[in-house]
Amino acid sequence: MKEKKIDAVEVWKDLDALAPRLGLSVIDRTVYLHLLRLTHVEGRRRVRFSILGIAPHLGLSGGPVREAVRRLLEKGALRLIERSNIGHLVEVRLPGEVRVPGGSRTGTGGRDKLPGGAKLEEADFLRTGALRRAIHAREGGACFYCLRHTPSRAHVLDHVVPLMEGGSNSYRNLVSCCMGCNSEKGVQAAADFLRRLYREGRLSKEDLSARLLAVQALAAGKLRPPIFNRENTGSEGGTKNKRAREGAAPTGTEAQGLHIL
Numbered sequence: 001m002k003e004k005k006i007d008a009v010e011v012w013k014d015l016d017a018l019a020p021r022l023g024l025s026v027i028d029r030t031v032y033l034h035l036l037r038l039t040h041v042e043g044r045r046r047v048r049f050s051i052l053g054i055a056p057h058l059g060l061s062g063g064p065v066r067e068a069v070r071r072l073l074e075k076g077a078l079r080l081i082e083r084s085n086i087g088h089l090v091e092v093r094l095p096g097e098v099r100v101p102g103g104s105r106t107g108t109g110g111r112d113k114l115p116g117g118a119k120l121e122e123a124d125f126l127r128t129g130a131l132r133r134a135i136h137a138r139e140g141g142a143c144f145y146c147l148r149h150t151p152s153r154a155h156v157l158d159h160v161v162p163l164m165e166g167g168s169n170s171y172r173n174l175v176s177c178c179m180g181c182n183s184e185k186g187v188q189a190a191a192d193f194l195r196r197l198y199r200e201g202r203l204s205k206e207d208l209s210a211r212l213l214a215v216q217a218l219a220a221g222k223l224r225p226p227i228f229n230r231e232n233t234g235s236e237g238g239t240k241n242k243r244a245r246e247g248a249a250p251t252g253t254e255a256q257g258l259h260i261l
Helices: 008-022 028-036 049-059 064-076 129-139 178-186 188-199 205-219 238-245 253-257
Strands: 046-049 076-086 089-091 155-159 172-178
Touching: 008 028, 028 046, 028 049, 028 155, 028 205, 028 253, 046 049, 046 076, 049 064, 049 089, 064 076, 076 188, 076 205, 129 172, 155 178, 172 178, 178 188
Parallel strands: none
Antiparallel strands: 046 089, 076 089, 155 172
């Protein structure tokens, strides 16, 4: 079913208001507008493209376009549906559909902010033990990839998109997993690694489908970690007496087990 025709003037006005609030660069806006043209202007919401395929049309090299796409995904202007060797399949959101952190469209009130007023979308979840434990708690003791339940001392944090590939320390890019999956995945794309686990019989067909959807939900910001209202994200103070209740691993083990790609 085709999307209804968009009002180009309204879209442009919405983008002018959105761009500074999201901190979009000129290149970010250029890439976003090009993807809008390939989707909503053509009456659809999704498009499959490759970085090197669209870069020449924009007069840019692959590097800046790749970084712009990553930022647009992180900001929520794009939703990653599938990433493969033949390109990215994304849903392109109109400017008016993009949720601005802390904005009125979220309808979540205080849930968009961490203790101390820090914004959830801007938080570095490797910065403190409290934030690292929140990621572990979100997965409920199971490995995000293979779904095995392992002792807390065997949990590590993994970047779904490695830092060297442009990943961040956002809750949208960090998961709790077993040491085995952390080591085996390396710099592979999460979807490719999950399919490998399926081929090796370590995930069922149903589990594979669920995990692929979880990767998408994570990137879209739908898998929010639990935030503890009395904790200060800038300090470790006041959290030690809550470790047992929060299911936290000892700080020393966390520091030794953390594997950053």
